[in-house]
Amino acid sequence: MNGGRLGVTALRRLRASNQVEEDIEEMRAEERAQSAEATISMRELICSPTLRAPLIIGVVMQLSQQLSGINAVFYYSTGLFISSGLTEESAKFATIGIGAIMVGMTIVSIPLMDRTGRRTLHLYGLGGMFIFSIFITISFLIKEMIDWMSYLSVVSTLGFVVFFAVGPGSIPWMITAELFSQGPRPAAMSIAVLINWIANFVVGIGFPTMKTALENYTFLPFSAFLAIFWTFTYKKVPETKNKTFEEILAMFRHGNDRVANTACLQVFLRLYLPLLWNYEHVTMKKTDGVLMNVKRVDIQQERTGWSEENTSASKETFVSGTEETPLKLTNTFKNSRSSDQKL
Template sequence: MAPQECHLTALVLISVVAAILGSLQVGYHTGNVNAPAKIIEEFFNQTWRHRYNETMPDESLTLLWSLSVSIKDFGALLGCLGVKFVADNFGAVPVLINKGQEDEADAALLRLRGRPEPVQAELEEMKGEAAHIQASVGVLDFFRKRSYRQPIIIVLCVNLGSQLSGFNAIINYSTRMFQANFEEAKYLTLGVGAVNVIFTLVAFFLMERAGRRRLLLMGFIIIAMCNLLLTVIDSLVQTVPELGSFQVLLVFSLISAYELGPGPISWFIAGELFDQPGRSIGMAFASMLNWGGKFLLALLFPPIYKVIGGFSYLLFMAMALMGFAFTWFRVPETKGRTFDEIAEEFRGAENLPLHNKNGFNTFP
């Protein structure tokens, strides 16, 4: 949306806090399974020995542990199936607008903003956007509509590049990565969480200044470089233990780069690329890609690492480079643009090269 003068109201504050607390527990459970890994694996082993009077096969233990780490992501993936229903039926302002209930939308926005001036501006923007679009879009229509094809491809590539670039492998298994060279690996895992939080806050302040596209490009290329160096370090650290500290630095750098751009942007970019009827399905689609990518990486990283070792980081590097290349050529800059302006770029322009459109895909 175009920048509006901000006015903090109690409802805005409550909404922000609720959103933050909702994601906080997800982040907590993503990282907290790291530290007790050995205890949980020993529990699996003891249970197996009690039942079968033998040690649990290593392959089975690896699979069971990775499934334990990833199962919450699969649950979140299933939960994404209900995003459209909840957004369309309980989302205050978009549904009042989509259903032609302008008075209800005005009242809801007034409660949210606290003053009539920004409310009128937002309503005018929504009505201007609604003038070009149909009232509602079904799931099949969403994937068939010509003007949605480019946004769908953008959301798909940005999310897969982000979620499969290695961040989720590190955030889920950092303790195990550090244990080979550090006795108190759990404290380094706390450091990973701290860096994650700090650079999420940094991204909050940079997002509107630097722009989404620039942060995506910077994040993807740094992640790719970190993965390449992690491959080298992994092959040398056993013979040169001093490189362990450099490994920690690379992990912290990768986490920082992810949270500066690909991490947060992959979640909300769908909301900026789709018009009102398609926005709820677009957000559900992006959420499914996010959680699906997290689930696959958390599930498959341990067995893949067991087979190819540090070369698994090269797979992450390839995904990050894919994200970088796609962003460079195809992802528009959405900073400072209204939803209608962005949608207009896609409307009826499926075959136009977006990176050549004046002012659309350039650095500010």
């Protein structure tokens, strides 16, 4: 009981408001759902059609954090600054500035998550990093032509870190957790952490080789990745702010239904549209109580060469059961119609 009171007091202090009943009720509902929901293993999570889309989004969000190039800046910032034209002492101070800005902007981004939304903040972060990565490349290219380009490199790198702290620094972890309920969340977070550290390792090991090979164009691959991740976030990642797990899951189910309907429509058009427009008319007639198919000439022949004065002889095949009997008709469209009426 005392623990509950302490929890309410701490929540009021955190929210800076006495109106915390809704938050407490949401926590209790989540606790009840957690006790009633079975834990899902990694194999079950990967094989689940419903949870596959959230899992892919979670994985791509982690990749957007590590393949953005931020660890290349953190691990090799001093060497980057020296190569851009700064002295060794100035490069060390710039590296210290990167760490300070990272801490400060991470604190600033916490209230922004609830105001602007997770998806919006991530888009801002990726977009800003893309722009400053281009500036970093430009500063490397013309550093020998203009003396003050080394300072542009420092400013661009600091701006790169600022936008990382605003978006990709923390948003991927929050969105990944919010996409899953209590059952699949442990397995999903385990996969996300694994992908995150693998990408971190690849960037840390591969960046020196990439820098040697690409020289001044070292950050262009990161720019390409940032553009890809921005597009993916804009098209595929839902906004999770103020949404329950049921609402988020319903969004994915609705998206799967829409994709399935689109696929069915494409298959239908691919299979049946040529039959309707490029081949033959098929009409149904009833003669002597038997339903018969009458295959007519190609529709394009109808459009181009059909006339009462000049037409080639046409044939119709009457199909009854499994037998086919060809019947020669007269050369004119008028006689053909009269023959159909007699039949």
